[in-house]
């Protein structure tokens with residue numbers, strides 16, 4: 380059987396901008412591809428997820444390519460610049476289309492803290508340290524628990540509302556203002572919702588506030 384290769388759009392070292400780990404240094408590893416949108420603008424209006432602002436198509440970004448688990452972990456450790464436990468955030472696209480036990484184990488045996496940002500439509504392999512579930516419209520969530528649940532608010536789509544996720548098995552619940560031309564209004568609505576429902580915490584996209592990647 381040929382050795383499995385993971386399709387990676389890009390990798391970069393930065394500060395996590397959102398949610399529980401906001402402000403923490405991490406290598407972001409963006410998998411290519413998503414199951415809720417092809418990434419083509421011509422297909423956006425008919426996709427399940429329609430407000431995506433991420434380029435996850437192909438393998439042509441910084442350190443993009445097709446890696447074996449061993450090659451990928453070696454590259455992740457080269458991109459990491461910290462002097463402490465390396466943290467990798469697997470994102471996408473949808474990382475759980477590709478992330479598997481073999482890659483998680485390869486990370487763990489190299490001392491990497493493994494975090495994932497997922498739409499929740501695929502099961503997670505064992506051993507992931509931190510799962511951030513970000514529900515999307517017109518999709519079925521199969522994950523039954525998460526470390527944090529992060530929901531964009533107000534939802535641009537009618538079928539998702541924070542009330543639906545108040546009982547989800549998570550440690551933390553975050554509401555993140557929808558970033559569009561109404562961002563100030565969206566922030567005000569998000570703050571008001573968090574004030575009324577303290578289960579939910581405000582998550583700001585620090586990378587957009589600060590203008591960094």
Ligand code: SF4
Nearest residue numbers: 413416428431472498
């Ligand atoms: S699920 Fe995530 S990566 Fe996929 S289209 Fe939606 S926002 Fe983009």
